[in-house]
Amino acid sequence: MNLLQKITICLGCILWSVNLLGQDIESYEYYFLNGRYNEIIELADKEISSDSINFVSYYRKAIALQKQGKLIKSIQLLEKHQTLFSDNDKINRLLADSYFEAGQYSKAKILLKELIKKDTLNFSVLINLAKIYKFNKEYVKAIHLLENYNNIDSTNYICLSNLADNYYNIDSINIAIKYYKEVLILNPDNQLIANKLANLYIKINKPKEAIKICDTILKNDTANIKFIKTKGLALFKDSNFEDALKLFKRAYILGDSTFFTIKYLGISNYKTNNYFDAVAYLNKALTRDSLNVEMNYFYGAALGHTMKKTEAIKYLNKAYELMQPDKETVEIIFNEKAIIYLVIEEYNKSLECNKIVYKNNPSKIIYLYKIASLLENKLNNKNEALEYYQKFVDEVSKSELSNKNLSSYKSSYIKYLYDFSKERITKIKEELFFQGNSETRE
Numbered sequence: 001m002n003l004l005q006k007i008t009i010c011l012g013c014i015l016w017s018v019n020l021l022g023q024d025i026e027s028y029e030y031y032f033l034n035g036r037y038n039e040i041i042e043l044a045d046k047e048i049s050s051d052s053i054n055f056v057s058y059y060r061k062a063i064a065l066q067k068q069g070k071l072i073k074s075i076q077l078l079e080k081h082q083t084l085f086s087d088n089d090k091i092n093r094l095l096a097d098s099y100f101e102a103g104q105y106s107k108a109k110i111l112l113k114e115l116i117k118k119d120t121l122n123f124s125v126l127i128n129l130a131k132i133y134k135f136n137k138e139y140v141k142a143i144h145l146l147e148n149y150n151n152i153d154s155t156n157y158i159c160l161s162n163l164a165d166n167y168y169n170i171d172s173i174n175i176a177i178k179y180y181k182e183v184l185i186l187n188p189d190n191q192l193i194a195n196k197l198a199n200l201y202i203k204i205n206k207p208k209e210a211i212k213i214c215d216t217i218l219k220n221d222t223a224n225i226k227f228i229k230t231k232g233l234a235l236f237k238d239s240n241f242e243d244a245l246k247l248f249k250r251a252y253i254l255g256d257s258t259f260f261t262i263k264y265l266g267i268s269n270y271k272t273n274n275y276f277d278a279v280a281y282l283n284k285a286l287t288r289d290s291l292n293v294e295m296n297y298f299y300g301a302a303l304g305h306t307m308k309k310t311e312a313i314k315y316l317n318k319a320y321e322l323m324q325p326d327k328e329t330v331e332i333i334f335n336e337k338a339i340i341y342l343v344i345e346e347y348n349k350s351l352e353c354n355k356i357v358y359k360n361n362p363s364k365i366i367y368l369y370k371i372a373s374l375l376e377n378k379l380n381n382k383n384e385a386l387e388y389y390q391k392f393v394d395e396v397s398k399s400e401l402s403n404k405n406l407s408s409y410k411s412s413y414i415k416y417l418y419d420f421s422k423e424r425i426t427k428i429k430e431e432l433f434f435q436g437n438s439e440t441r442e
Helices: 003-033 037-050 055-067 071-080 089-101 105-118 123-135 139-152 157-169 173-186 191-203 207-220 225-237 241-253 259-271 275-288 293-303 309-321 327-343 347-360 366-377 382-402 411-434
Strands: none
Touching: 003 037, 037 055, 055 071, 055 089, 071 089, 089 105, 089 123, 105 123, 123 139, 123 157, 139 157, 157 173, 157 191, 173 191, 191 207, 191 225, 207 225, 225 241, 225 259, 241 259, 259 275, 259 293, 275 293, 293 309, 293 327, 309 327, 327 347, 347 366, 366 382, 366 411, 382 411
């Protein structure tokens, strides 16, 4: 066989091999496009049997298995032959991504940290590593990783949204808001981020900003229950109870009967003086969570405006028992009880509630007047009434000098009660004197 013949044969063999390879590539593309993953696996197995170190075959088979939902089998395949391709970044990336998707974060983290060293700008590697840091509550590490990428590409909204999440988790609220807003500039229709930002504004007591965001979404998606509820909450926090009630009603009509909606339907009705509707909704909420402090309080308060005042006291007591109340909460609960007891003419109990509020927070000097008025007008205990009127007058005088406590009340109202109390002190002393009460004589 001459040289020309040998060359001709060699070229023929090469062309035949290339043709076969081309057919395989075309077959893979065809099978992938048509979702014929079993054929891909069979084709890959044939290639592996003839060439056990061809990483492309393992790669294709692993992806086909994942497309079939057989993620663990895909991982097992890659792990089994990992030693053959330990330096192959493409295989390692696929394995790392597979670990991540399977929730095997400790294994994924090892591979991802190695891969990011080789390619610091590989976003798919970087974002998965950042998400693992976030899951492990290593927020600062996640932020460092994402900020480095953001310095190079500040238009990646996935990077920005993850930065915002991590800053939120370390209570850097203003920075979180900044990044959420940047995401919405890039992707204004992103409802997930819009909802996060709206709720964040509600949390930091900027409900009007939350309302603006909700309105932007609701303009094009009027029946979006999530944003109807979020706007309702923002309006509620802004003390616009009438409009909040309308939105919670709308959410309810649209089919939302979650605890949140029932709860705020009840409280919003209470805040708008619709006490019977409030009782109905709050009763529903209590059947789902009988140990909820807010529900017990508002249910009791609503019942206090109906004929069921004894039952109202029961729920107000339960609200108090369920919590470790601060001074303000003690005042709210016991003031409500004092009013109900006054209406049902249980004056001693009303007096006791007022005394508890004052003892809990002596800066609330108006309760001295309430106690004095009850003692004089309802319990006919003029001696003790005189004592509390005098305490009230003395405390107001101190407050005027120190200018500390009057800010809690309308000064004109306090001035009126102050003058009235001084008149009552004079009158009661006169009455007691003519009754022969020696305690009033000098």
